[in-house]
Amino acid sequence: xxxxxxKRIFQSVIVMLAVALISFxxxxxxxxxxxxxxxxxxxxxxxxxxxxxxxxxxxFYIQFLNFIGHAVQGDFGQSWFWKKPVAxxxxxxxxxxxxxxxxxxxxxxxxxxxxxxxxAIHRYHWSARLLLTVSxxxxxxxxxxxxxxxxxxxxxxxxxxxxxGRGKTMDLGLWETSLLxxxxxxxxxxxAVTLSLFQMTLVLRLVRTEMLETLQTDFIKFARARGLGTxxxxxxxxxxxxxxxxxxxxxxxxxxxxxxxxxxxxxxxxPGVGLMFLKAVQLVDIPVMSAxxxxxxxxxxxxxxxxxxxxxxxxxxLRTQTS
Amino acid sequence: MVKTEQSRLRVFLDSDLxxxxxxxxxxxxxxxxxxxxxxxxLLAPAISPHCIExxxxxxxxxxxxPAWTEYGDPAFPLGTDEQGRDILSAIFYASRxxxxxxxxxxxxxxxxxxxxxxxxxxxxGWVDAVIMRLxxxxxxxxxxxxxxxxxxxxxxxxxxxxxxxILTGITFExxxxxxxxxxxxxxxxxxxxxxxxxxxxxxxxxxxxxxxKVLGLPARRIMVRHVLPNLMGPILVIATIGLALAIIAExxxxxxxxxxxxxxxxxxxxxxxxxxxxxxxxxWITLFPALGLVTLVLSVNIIGDWLRDALNPKLRR
Numbered sequence: 001x002x003x004x005x006x007k008r009i010f011q012s013v014i015v016m017l018a019v020a021l022i023s024f025x026x027x028x029x030x031x032x033x034x035x036x037x038x039x040x041x042x043x044x045x046x047x048x049x050x051x052x053x054x055x056x057x058x059x060f061y062i063q064f065l066n067f068i069g070h071a072v073q074g075d076f077g078q079s080w081f082w083k084k085p086v087a088x089x090x091x092x093x094x095x096x097x098x099x100x101x102x103x104x105x106x107x108x109x110x111x112x113x114x115x116x117x118x119x120a121i122h123r124y125h126w127s128a129r130l131l132l133t134v135s136x137x138x139x140x141x142x143x144x145x146x147x148x149x150x151x152x153x154x155x156x157x158x159x160x161x162x163x164x165g166r167g168k169t170m171d172l173g174l175w176e177t178s179l180l181x182x183x184x185x186x187x188x189x190x191x192a193v194t195l196s197l198f199q200m201t202l203v204l205r206l207v208r209t210e211m212l213e214t215l216q217t218d219f220i221k222f223a224r225a226r227g228l229g230t231x232x233x234x235x236x237x238x239x240x241x242x243x244x245x246x247x248x249x250x251x252x253x254x255x256x257x258x259x260x261x262x263x264x265x266x267x268x269x270x271p272g273v274g275l276m277f278l279k280a281v282q283l284v285d286i287p288v289m290s291a292x293x294x295x296x297x298x299x300x301x302x303x304x305x306x307x308x309x310x311x312x313x314x315x316x317x318l319r320t321q322t323s
Numbered sequence: 324m325v326k327t328e329q330s331r332l333r334v335f336l337d338s339d340l341x342x343x344x345x346x347x348x349x350x351x352x353x354x355x356x357x358x359x360x361x362x363x364x365l366l367a368p369a370i371s372p373h374c375i376e377x378x379x380x381x382x383x384x385x386x387x388x389p390a391w392t393e394y395g396d397p398a399f400p401l402g403t404d405e406q407g408r409d410i411l412s413a414i415f416y417a418s419r420x421x422x423x424x425x426x427x428x429x430x431x432x433x434x435x436x437x438x439x440x441x442x443x444x445x446x447x448g449w450v451d452a453v454i455m456r457l458x459x460x461x462x463x464x465x466x467x468x469x470x471x472x473x474x475x476x477x478x479x480x481x482x483x484x485x486x487x488x489i490l491t492g493i494t495f496e497x498x499x500x501x502x503x504x505x506x507x508x509x510x511x512x513x514x515x516x517x518x519x520x521x522x523x524x525x526x527x528x529x530x531x532x533x534x535x536k537v538l539g540l541p542a543r544r545i546m547v548r549h550v551l552p553n554l555m556g557p558i559l560v561i562a563t564i565g566l567a568l569a570i571i572a573e574x575x576x577x578x579x580x581x582x583x584x585x586x587x588x589x590x591x592x593x594x595x596x597x598x599x600x601x602x603x604x605x606x607w608i609t610l611f612p613a614l615g616l617v618t619l620v621l622s623v624n625i626i627g628d629w630l631r632d633a634l635n636p637k638l639r640r
Contacts, residue, residue, distance in 0.1 A: 015460050030483045140624045142571045144578045145613050152601055259468040266579050278579055281475040284482050300463050
């Protein structure tokens with residue numbers, strides 16, 4: 001167990017270092033940090049002093065070590081466009097993305113499981129078949145088209161839901177949440193549905209397959225023979241047995257939600273970190289871009305590491321193999 | 324020669340693959356739809372009713388609705404965008420860009436991935452370890468994210484170089500298509516590498532590879548002439564599904580504004596342009612390119628699914 005964990009940590013560190021190197025190269029060689037910080041009328045001597053202060057005249061490896069040192073402390077410098085510390089920008093926008101991902105994950109799990117159970121129980125009903133076919137088509141559609149379709153239907157034609165922004169927010173001290181007001185929910189529901197659709201289909205199909213298998217097993221037959229009600233059999237006994245694979249897959253796919261949140265945020269102009277990154281690309285705001293690269297790498301490395309550890313904890317076969 | 328070609332054709336026509344194809348109406352429809360998309364893309368200059376170059380656009384024609392609606396103009400069957408560009412012609416040309424990027428990206432990812440996969444499988448040891456660890460590390464990130472990050476970073480580098488006057492005469496718009504091809508191709512190589520490595524390991528245990536080794540053939544020749552042809556089945560399957568994914572990736576990146584620029588639009592760029600007019604009621608600028616994209620992606624996906632089932636020996640009866 002210990003050796004395995006060390007190996008995994010080692011791999012994660014290598015990935016992080018590789019991404020840090022790319023971020024640093026971007027930081028060091030693209031754009032001129034000095035002219036992006038000062039006004040037009042700064043003299044060459046003053047610029048040279050700032051260069052020296054920023055450590056831009058240091059040797060390459062010292063700059064890289066400094067960069068990592070600062071990054072570990074969460075210091076990514078000033079954004080060239082927003083003229084604010086990058087850390088502050090991320091701190092204000094990351095919760096927005098996380099809230100969106102959180103709501104999407106809940107939707108995908110909740111609705112996906114419910115529909116999965118229903119399509120398994122009523123497997124020959126026409127609506128179950130229709131749902132399965134539609135879900136197949138839905139999976140092969142690009143996310144942004146689904147978003148545009150929802151906006152057109154619910155905002156343009158029906159006028160029920162707002163199409164952009166996150167609505168009214170409430171300051172919780174650590175971050176501003178939009179999940180405590182009806183307006184916030186009205187704003188988050190379409191982005192969340194768009195983002196969760198793919199995941200929901202996965203969960204639906206997985207739960208359905210697992211349920212169909214479980215319903216064939218002896219303990220379900222026995223539960224029925226004991227005269228338990230159909231509901232108890234389905235939800236207490238059968239569903240519980242499908243949960244382990246579903247939770248693992250869903251956990252693994254949280255990363256996908258984070259990745260696809262960039263697209264959803266663009267379609268709905270939802271002000272999270274993904275939208276910030278795309279804006280930074282358009283404006284060549286290098287500090288923001290390099291910080292975003294590190295942030296994304298950290299999120300994915302962390303998720304993968306956690307899932308691996310979880311696998312390890314759940315599956316005894318893995319433990320015996322390595323020891 | 325002619326005779327062997329003919330008999331090869333007959334063998335092919337009599338194969339399981341063709342028989343299974345004939346029995347699947349869905350696969351036939353999807354193939355026809357895909358071929359139609361290819362034909363439209365190939366013949367775009369010949370069949371487009373209008374020229375879509377900026378020089379021949381007339382702003383007076385801007386935002387004409389489709390021909391069958393009240394204010395439609397029969398000259399523009401699917402309407403026009405804000406610059407007076409005929410939507411139908413724009414879709415024809417755009418599907419060209421989408422397909423070129425899709426094919427080139429998959430080709431690039433496939434060549435890179437398969438080459439590295441065969442090398443990893445054939446040599447084993449530390450070569451294998453390095454290549455596959457690299458693939459594992461990249462697979463930590465979803466491929467669309469990798470493509471987006473590469474395209475975004477390269478885009479800002481080129482913009483910066485152009486602004487500082489180091490790169491003169493080249494703007495991002497000129498190289499956008501190549502950047503996209505490389506970005507999407509690079510994001511996709513680990514899938515090919517994994518499959519190629521796995522299949523190579525299986526082939527290495529077979530007699531013919533041992534025979535080739537005993538004959539003293541060089542490793543490169545064994546890999547290219549003997550192992551590679553036997554990997555074609557599984558590689559074809561992931562390449563087909565990869566094509567659909569690459570087309571989606573291209574459309575997504577173009578929609579996000581880090582892909583193909585509006586001067587030579589792809590389907591994703593057209594949807595991005597149209598999206599700005601959705602609220603003022605000009606739905607046709609978005610809808611028709613979107614339908615084109617969906618048709619293309621869906622039919623390629625269906626072919627990929629069918630191919631996977633048809634080539635899977637476990638499912639063969």
